[in-house]
Amino acid sequence: MTKESNHMPEHTILLVDDEAAIRDMLSIALEAAGYNILSAENAQQAHAIIVDQHPDLVLLDWMMPGTTGLELLRRLKREELTEKVPVIMLTAKAEEGSKISGLDAGADDYIAKPFSPRELISRVKAVLRRVGREALKDPIIVGEMVFDPLGHRVSIANNSIDLGPTEYRLLQFFLTHQERVFSRDQILDYVWGGNVYLDERTVDVHIRRLRKAISVAGHENYVQTVRGAGYRFSTQIQHA
Amino acid sequence: MTKESNHMPEHTILLVDDEAAIRDMLSIALEAAGYNILSAENAQQAHAIIVDQHPDLVLLDWMMPGTTGLELLRRLKREELTEKVPVIMLTAKAEEGSKISGLDAGADDYIAKPFSPRELISRVKAVLRRVGREALKDPIIVGEMVFDPLGHRVSIANNSIDLGPTEYRLLQFFLTHQERVFSRDQILDYVWGGNVYLDERTVDVHIRRLRKAISVAGHENYVQTVRGAGYRFSTQIQHA
DNA sequence: AGCCTTCTGTCATATTTGTGTCATGTAACC
DNA sequence: GGTTACATGACACAAATATGACAGAAGGCT
Numbered sequence: 167m168t169k170e171s172n173h174m175p176e177h178t179i180l181l182v183d184d185e186a187a188i189r190d191m192l193s194i195a196l197e198a199a200g201y202n203i204l205s206a207e208n209a210q211q212a213h214a215i216i217v218d219q220h221p222d223l224v225l226l227d228w229m230m231p232g233t234t235g236l237e238l239l240r241r242l243k244r245e246e247l248t249e250k251v252p253v254i255m256l257t258a259k260a261e262e263g264s265k266i267s268g269l270d271a272g273a274d275d276y277i278a279k280p281f282s283p284r285e286l287i288s289r290v291k292a293v294l295r296r297v298g299r300e301a302l303k304d305p306i307i308v309g310e311m312v313f314d315p316l317g318h319r320v321s322i323a324n325n326s327i328d329l330g331p332t333e334y335r336l337l338q339f340f341l342t343h344q345e346r347v348f349s350r351d352q353i354l355d356y357v358w359g360g361n362v363y364l365d366e367r368t369v370d371v372h373i374r375r376l377r378k379a380i381s382v383a384g385h386e387n388y389v390q391t392v393r394g395a396g397y398r399f400s401t402q403i404q405h406a
Numbered sequence: 407m408t409k410e411s412n413h414m415p416e417h418t419i420l421l422v423d424d425e426a427a428i429r430d431m432l433s434i435a436l437e438a439a440g441y442n443i444l445s446a447e448n449a450q451q452a453h454a455i456i457v458d459q460h461p462d463l464v465l466l467d468w469m470m471p472g473t474t475g476l477e478l479l480r481r482l483k484r485e486e487l488t489e490k491v492p493v494i495m496l497t498a499k500a501e502e503g504s505k506i507s508g509l510d511a512g513a514d515d516y517i518a519k520p521f522s523p524r525e526l527i528s529r530v531k532a533v534l535r536r537v538g539r540e541a542l543k544d545p546i547i548v549g550e551m552v553f554d555p556l557g558h559r560v561s562i563a564n565n566s567i568d569l570g571p572t573e574y575r576l577l578q579f580f581l582t583h584q585e586r587v588f589s590r591d592q593i594l595d596y597v598w599g600g601n602v603y604l605d606e607r608t609v610d611v612h613i614r615r616l617r618k619a620i621s622v623a624g625h626e627n628y629v630q631t632v633r634g635a636g637y638r639f640s641t642q643i644q645h646a
Numbered sequence: 647a648g649c650c651t652t653c654t655g656t657c658a659t660a661t662t663t664g665t666g667t668c669a670t671g672t673a674a675c676c
Numbered sequence: 677g678g679t680t681a682c683a684t685g686a687c688a689c690a691a692a693t694a695t696g697a698c699a700g701a702a703g704g705c706t
Contacts, residue, residue: 570654607656612655
């Protein structure tokens with residue numbers, strides 16, 4: 167089994183606060199909870215890190231010298247590249263009113279200082295969980311192929327592809343686990359569900375069906391055979 | 407044909423308050439303004455009614471014995487089926503602070519008691535307008551088909567189509583949720599109301615009736631079967 | 647109320663589509 | 677060249693959906 171499945175979050179959180187003391191405090195609490203921490207002391211730095219490292223969540227102090235947290239938030243939400251990054255605002259008790267404008271601007275939650283580590287962690291978890299669920303609903307795009315979970319439809323170059331239920335799940339599995347080899351066993355477990363006993367060769371057949379279905383403009387080349395190991399979905403096309 | 411009075415709003419509002427006196431008062435004021443009223447005296451009842459009848463708006467008292475209004479609100483916003491129902495909270499003057507948490511939890515507006523009927527009505531109108539329930543009154547056009555909620559009429563290429571009540575609601579549901587798959591279960595929930603127990607296959611039959619009714623100039627192709635998943639209304643015609 | 651019409655949900659049956667396995671062909675590896 | 681792993685097409689059976697018919701329910705009309 168893979169290491170990320172021992173349910174350790176392994177999420178990366180960016181802390182943005184001008185006071186080192188607060189950053190440290192948050193950092194300790196969050197690391198103890200199993201998160202990776204990045205930090206920035208101003209909005210510029212923060213923006214650079216976000217663009218660069220794609221943290222899974224940003225904890226953003228409301229009040230900061232220079233560009234305020236709110237401005238950074240607005241900027242993040244304005245740009246397509248960063249609009250999906252979830253943000254939790256940290257606000258001082260006094261500025262209750264600001265909660266609303268923060269939420270308006272697109273923050274996912276806010277926490278009023280002072281707060282307990284427990285509260286912090288639980289909010290962080292809640293936001294990550296919610297965002298994770300929503301991400302499940304976002305279309306996945308690879309090459310000219312669009313995989314739309316909500317519509318339960320796959321299209322390539324705007325033409326609807328038709329897939330059987332199993333091939334659909336297989337493709338979904340691959341798309342959410344790209345660039346990695348899986349044995350037939352693993353694929354059976356993930357795609358068919360844990361307690362089926364089927365011939366491993368069955369996987370081959372469904373792989374073939376999937377390849378056939380998406381063989382438009384070379385998209386079948388994303389599904390790659392790894393001799394002796396299994397299959398892999400990769401956007402790095404193998405040389406012929 | 408339904409009774410469909412003059413051209414009154416015809417919106418349905420659910421009142422949730424534990425005190426009968428208040429329910430009556432609100433009820434009289436709102437009925438005078440042309441709304442249909444449902445009422446519930448506790449959160450459980452309210453939830454059942456919401457799932458079942460899909461009111462256009464919920465007026466929810468903050469303070470109630472048992473599950474409080476806030477808890478109900480959270481629950482509504484948590485479940486996909488009900489997250490879109492607009493909610494106005496009724497709060498006592500004293501609990502000003504609660505406004506904020508109410509809005510946070512997803513309330514659309516709040517009104518502090520005591521309030522005037524005029525204020526109530528205008529807030530209700532405002533929320534309904536904003537939430538776009540008004541938009542629900544605009545005709546929806548797909549291909550040559552015109553779905554006119556006000557006239558409760560559907561026509562294709564200027565010929566009136568006749569649909570049974572269930573097929574009408576089914577079509578309305580599809581038109582307002584295009585390009586998305588729904589399981590038979592979900593369809594039963596949305597179109598029939600939450601607390602019915604019916605055979606899932608019943609959906610198939612109504613789908614067929616709907617298809618048959620709109621099968622003019624190929625409009626039945628908009629209603630698509632997604633094997634293993636349910637049905638979808640899509641303007642991207644399937645297959646070649 | 648009673649009659650008539652329309653609507654509804656369920657069933658039994660037909661049809662379509664998906665499934666896993668096998669036999670055989672083909673390519674990779676030593 | 678022999679061996680192994682994978683690809684492919686065919687097929688029988690399984691599963692899901694479509695369809696037509698029907699009896700009871702609901703609603704309109706006089």
